[in-house]
Amino acid sequence: MDADPLSNRRPETGAFFQRDLGWHAPAFTPGYKTSVLRSPQKALLSLDNTITEITGPVFGHNILGELDNDLIHNFARPGESAIGPRIIVHGRVIDERGRGVPNVLLEFWQANAGGRYRHRKEGYLAALDPNFGGCGRTITDEDGNYAFRTVQPGPYPWPNGVNDWRPAHIHFSVFGHGFAQRLITQMYFEGDPMIWQCPIVRTIPDHAAIETLIAALDRQATIPMDARAYKFDIVLRGRRSSMFENRMEGN
Amino acid sequence: MVQPLNRFRETPSQTAGPYVHIGMTPNFCGIEGAYAQDLGALMVNGKTQGERITVRARVFDGTGTPLRDALIEIWQADAAGLYNSPSEMRGAADPNFSGWGRKATDMESGECIFETIRPGRVPFRDGRMQAPHISFWIVARGINLGLHTRMYFPEEEAANAADPLLARIEHRSRVPTLIAARADDGAYVFDIHLQGEHETVFLDV
Numbered sequence: 184m185d186a187d188p189l190s191n192r193r194p195e196t197g198a199f200f201q202r203d204l205g206w207h208a209p210a211f212t213p214g215y216k217t218s219v220l221r222s223p224q225k226a227l228l229s230l231d232n233t234i235t236e237i238t239g240p241v242f243g244h245n246i247l248g249e250l251d252n253d254l255i256h257n258f259a260r261p262g263e264s265a266i267g268p269r270i271i272v273h274g275r276v277i278d279e280r281g282r283g284v285p286n287v288l289l290e291f292w293q294a295n296a297g298g299r300y301r302h303r304k305e306g307y308l309a310a311l312d313p314n315f316g317g318c319g320r321t322i323t324d325e326d327g328n329y330a331f332r333t334v335q336p337g338p339y340p341w342p343n344g345v346n347d348w349r350p351a352h353i354h355f356s357v358f359g360h361g362f363a364q365r366l367i368t369q370m371y372f373e374g375d376p377m378i379w380q381c382p383i384v385r386t387i388p389d390h391a392a393i394e395t396l397i398a399a400l401d402r403q404a405t406i407p408m409d410a411r412a413y414k415f416d417i418v419l420r421g422r423r424s425s426m427f428e429n430r431m432e433g434n
Numbered sequence: 435m436v437q438p439l440n441r442f443r444e445t446p447s448q449t450a451g452p453y454v455h456i457g458m459t460p461n462f463c464g465i466e467g468a469y470a471q472d473l474g475a476l477m478v479n480g481k482t483q484g485e486r487i488t489v490r491a492r493v494f495d496g497t498g499t500p501l502r503d504a505l506i507e508i509w510q511a512d513a514a515g516l517y518n519s520p521s522e523m524r525g526a527a528d529p530n531f532s533g534w535g536r537k538a539t540d541m542e543s544g545e546c547i548f549e550t551i552r553p554g555r556v557p558f559r560d561g562r563m564q565a566p567h568i569s570f571w572i573v574a575r576g577i578n579l580g581l582h583t584r585m586y587f588p589e590e591e592a593a594n595a596a597d598p599l600l601a602r603i604e605h606r607s608r609v610p611t612l613i614a615a616r617a618d619d620g621a622y623v624f625d626i627h628l629q630g631e632h633e634t635v636f637l638d639v
């Protein structure tokens with residue numbers, strides 16, 4: 184794929200920094216029951232990146248439809264909108280070196296304001312909103328910034344313990360520049376006491392790591408009489424400078 | 435005191451959950467109209483160079499049951515061994531081949547099917563050629579951090595035997611977990627086992 188012709192950034196070809204597996208949740212987390220039978224038990228094979236992991240597809244802004252970053256309207260009937268507290272979620276995708284990452288594809292999905300997903304496996308009693316689909320996407324700008332509009336999702340119960348509830352959250356898929364940078368995570372909302380009770384949140388061992396998943400209420404970005412704003416920054420793996428790399432092609 | 439490195443830490447992963455399809459393959463799960471087509475659904479077109487192949491993949495849990503709610507992405511080189519990526523500095527890849535595919539596993543059979551091409555060979559870090567392979571990334575409910583692995587081809591015996599990644603696998607009995615089988619219809623069948631005797635070799639890359 185061609186690099187952005189308007190950008191003077193040179194594509195990066197260095198290997199990604201080693202992933203800190205102690206910062207992420209381990210695979211086997213019995214408090215989250217589904218992980219018990221879905222967690223590899225043998226050690227991973229650790230390997231410095233080859234070109235297979237260093238490269239990855241890049242998505243052009245041309246794949247985006249006009250309403251892709253507006254979950255309030257992208258599934259609604261003409262003239263109507265989704266029900267619920269209107270919010271803007273915005274932030275910046277940076278890497279571990281602090282550099283903004285442009286052209287990152289962000290895909291998000293969430294329950295509606297009542298906590299109900301539009302999915303055939305969903306079993307919660309809360310009502311579907313006919314004007315809310317629950318998916319959206321956007322691509323970061325030259326500095327790594329992104330924003331989208333949605334309604335604040337509700338908390339919902341799920342079958343794990345007898346009475347486990349998920350805190351309100353938005354799921355994010357983040358597509359950086361290399362296949363080894365691939366990441367899926369969830370964003371939570373400042374002030375929600377249910378975050379700390381959730382078995383899925385608690386798969387992450389470090390309190391400080393969990394705090395990086397909690398978006399701050401951003402009153403400065405709030406639009407008067409329209410939508411509150413939450414700010415959620417995302418950090419992707421950084422990469423080494425290719426200047427000092429061994430030659431990839433050998434010979 | 436020394437100067438701080440001022441590095442940030444990677445955002446922690448969380449499971450994709452049972453509703454990953456809503457966000458990543460909405461048309462597959464009945465949310466139509468949001469996007470014209472699910473991203474990554476088509477990897478090839480009529481002009482793509484190379485030999486067409488079909489890859490059928492499944493993911494099994496610790497009881498041997500296929501996951502019916504997983505999502506798999508694959509990434510591979512084109513027929514000439516070039517990646518369709520800005521970070522590919524060795525030449526221009528086939529513009530008619532994306533190299534990237536995304537599929538949800540079938541909600542009944544647990545299978546997902548990629549229509550793609552046979553990848554060319556790409557070099558390892560030290561310049562040795564790797565055997566042809568397809569990179570896999572698996573996410574699902576119950577998986578806290580997306581799993582990376584690779585699929586190799588069964589008929590590439592010599593190339594597989596010399597492959598630098600496969601050579602790094604200490605327990606040789608596990609090497610076959612990365613090598614696809616060939617079905618009677620010619621399709622490659624890649625069964626990924628999350629646990630158990632045949633647990634697939636997953637990669638920390």
Ligand SMILES: [Fe+3]
Binds near residue numbers: 294352451
């Ligand atoms: Fe959820």
